[in-house]
Amino acid sequence: MLKSTNKLILLRYASTGTKNSSTLLRAQLDLNDITNRPEEYKNSIKRRQLPNSLIQDIDFITTNRPIQSQTYTKINALKRERNELAEQIKSRSHNADAIKNRLKEIKNEIKPMEKYVKDLQEEIYSKAESLPNLIDDSVPESDVQEDIVSYINTTPEEASTFNENDSIRDHKSIGERFGILDFTIASRISGPSWYYLIGDGALLEQALIQYGLSKARSNGYNMITPPTIVKSEIIHACGFKPNDQNNEKQVYQIENEPRSLIGTAEIPLGAYHSSTIFPSNTIFPKKYVGISRSYRAEAGASGKDTKGLYRVHEFNKIELFHFTKINQSQKELENIKNFQIEIINELGLKAKVLNMPTSDLGSPAMKKYDIEAWMPGRGLWGELTSCSNCGDYQSRRLGIRFSTGNDGENSGVNNDKIEHIATLNGTCMAIPRVIVAIIEQFYDPELDVIKIPKVLRPYMDGKDVIKKQN
Template identity: 45%
Template sequence: MIIRRLFSMSNCSFFLKKPQFDVKRIIEMIPQYEKSIQNRELIKADSIIRSLKLLSEQYQNIKEIDKAIADIQIQRKSIEARIKKDRTEIAEYSAALKALKEQYQDQDSKLLELKNKISETCKSLPNILDPTVPLGAPQIEQWINPLEAYKTSEAQAHVGIMLKKNMLDLQTASNIAGMSWYYLLNDGARLEQALVAYALKKANENGFASCTPPSITKKELIDACGFNPRDMNNERQIYTLQDTNLGLVATAEISMAGLGANKVLDLNSAECSKKLVGVSRCYRAEAGARGRDTKGLYRVHEFTKVELFCWSKPEISAKILEEIKQFQISVVKELGLPAKVLNMPSNDLGNPAFKKYDIEAWMPGRGNFGEISSASNCTDFQSRRLNTKYKDDSTGKLKYVHTLNGTAMAIPRMMVALVENFYDPSTGKISVPECLREFMNGQRYI
């Protein structure tokens, strides 16, 4: 979908530097990359693998061209030195200099073409996979607030409940914007605000600094973050602004990652990391295939999300991922939602993710579990493309940081889970979790 032009074409200037890939390391790890490509079940897997297998030969060709260029330069400097001593020899060597110049231009052209091919291949590669990532199906890590039985109840469906309580208006939103848009009203809007306030407070208490990021960024940033979330039927995700190189962010992860672009971060504190929590509106152009998931709040085009983002030294990124997961578990426990923590399989991971956890809550009205949060370690996939580094105190060298992200609160889906689990048909009331009541003036029921 295209939104009418809002910004001038001056926004089309590029700000990211060309990514610097460790080609030698990639060549050494071709088997791991090939396995990652196959296990992720990428659509263009065969094409990517073919390009990957050419890297070693192309890298060797670059060395040969570099040597040829060096030889040409040696010959040119030798001739120039002779001419400098005796200007009468200019005529004798002019043809030789012209030939060397043509040879240099030819080799330089070949070198540029090869480097571009190598760069494109490296950019197309997904991250390698953590050895603990399962194949085929998610692996249940643990249960949160488990129930004796998970019952399906159409009476618990959030749409009917929220419409009846005047918390939601889908019809008017559909009239003015189309399907998968919505109004939150009265206690619906207050519940959203309470969830945001709760998540922000909890994140601050856990060492995350606050951030209000932009909801619009340059598409080069979106691409550099590798944001191409999988959705039903391979539907397009990003809203773009006509006649610009701008897009609406699908998650604040993108704009928060941009905060470190082209920078050297100080990660030499005791924590060896920087942690941010940001709240923003998020936009997804396609909200899913038509059906049950597009009725109500489970799949929508615009929503509020509280996002966690971290930059860390490589040696502690696995630990940071576990800390993000534990933060998310504590949120779900405090809210009282029955849920499960999943180690997600390779075919569910986006290109940037080295490893990803999801938490799915039971949603009685859907008769199924639904994802309410995720957490990913992207290692140096994003930082190489964003040129985000840190200075290693022990060596003084600049190294690429590792980036991680996680959901602190995805509002619509969390509301689905809360309404469907805590609605009591016998009283017609929705119980408000205790941890949210301070943000709703002590209100215990809706």
């Protein structure tokens, strides 16, 4: 029985098949849900435009789970017979030799059956573990026109004119000329896609960090500074892969160690409550904001995105993470999106909110919103924030659950149930990309200055513009 306390309860239970590690318990996958709703899982895979092999995996699961159950039944029947024969030998009222011979037969029958059912169980589990999350019905199909939810600080008519590259507003050229960005020295010291922020460039980064953290704290977020190196099993449990679908490296793995540098604080924030049961008196959502360095290998990146700050290997990022109940997760996703809109609006950036299509969702996500800002120097819209509802995909792999508490129907009877929670994540501030948007949207070519958004000025020593540094 679970008792409601003010402390989190660590999970302590046995698993079958794959062993628990010292860090995580085996994922508690809902195999019954897959066998009860195979067509929904197949449709979700089709909508994601994933390989048909995953649909075949669902067929394998639905076909072989009954066989697994039937085999268990046969094994248990043989074990009962074995126990009954053992009792008969004790009573010495039967032919002992015949019984012993039958016991040997039973042993020889059980051994291969147990190996077969164990191997089958592991194959079923492995195929189920590789399946992506079910997609929310409101997610648009990949082949439809961009699903724009709303615009920020602009109108659809004005946004329709944002279609040309404006080289005068290129953030790289402006930043280097102003002396606030340096890519040449960084390339010599570290390689391509690294950078120096200098003077007001470095101050602008810190202003965005302090503004973002202050904004999050005032909206009920608990601040965390997480580790930036995590174990590989944590990365896997969160649904991230070292390589992308083209087998190109996405994260930096530590040589000869099962650890990697994080690409986002979402990973250590999600793992913060791993192997935990929240007591029934827990108030949800539990909201965290984490500031960390983030590292992206970006092996497949090419072209203009590798020039400047838009796509870099290392950067500061403020991440939002929510733990809540499944039935509250859709509302919570809207709350994160609205919070992100508020930040972009206060910064004064022209942007648009997108309901991302099926092909753009990672395995954990049921639904995702992106906010993209117009970046005139690039001549493109660029992603500033993203937020996703991952349902119970991550919590089942990280072992995060909660006690529902006594339902009150039976006085004096503890009717606690244990259920998995929902996890949600969102960008509060991806610093380099916001700097790109600020420089390119707020550069005044007549005055040759970059106007600083009002909300950042208190963190910028009271300055209202960035000028060329001497």
